[in-house]
Amino acid sequence: MNMLEVIRQGAHTAQRPRPKHLPCPFCGDDPPLAAEIAGHFVVACENDDCAANPQVAGLSLAQAWERWNRRA
Numbered sequence: 001m002n003m004l005e006v007i008r009q010g011a012h013t014a015q016r017p018r019p020k021h022l023p024c025p026f027c028g029d030d031p032p033l034a035a036e037i038a039g040h041f042v043v044a045c046e047n048d049d050c051a052a053n054p055q056v057a058g059l060s061l062a063q064a065w066e067r068w069n070r071r072a
Contacts, residue, residue: 022069026052034064043068 021031021043027050034043037057041064044055056071058064 020069021065024050024052024054025071026050026054031068034061040064 023030024045024047027045027047029045029047029050031043032046034041036042040057040059041061042055042057043064045053047053054071056064056067058067
């Protein structure tokens with residue numbers, strides 16, 4: 001195996017599947033990137049036309065996305 005093949009194989013195995021983030025349940029827009037605010041991670045709908053403008057927070061990025069995906 002040459003060096004290029006080693007690099008390609010390493011890059012392929014290093015890619016981990018991203019958890020699926022659900023769209024906003026009120027307007028259907030894709031979720032934004034989470035932001036860290038005052039030590040908490042926040043995920044919120046940023047669509048100006050969304051009547052509900054939901055948001056969730058967590059102590060970790062994983063917890064914020066988990067809460068975003070569970071709310072109704």
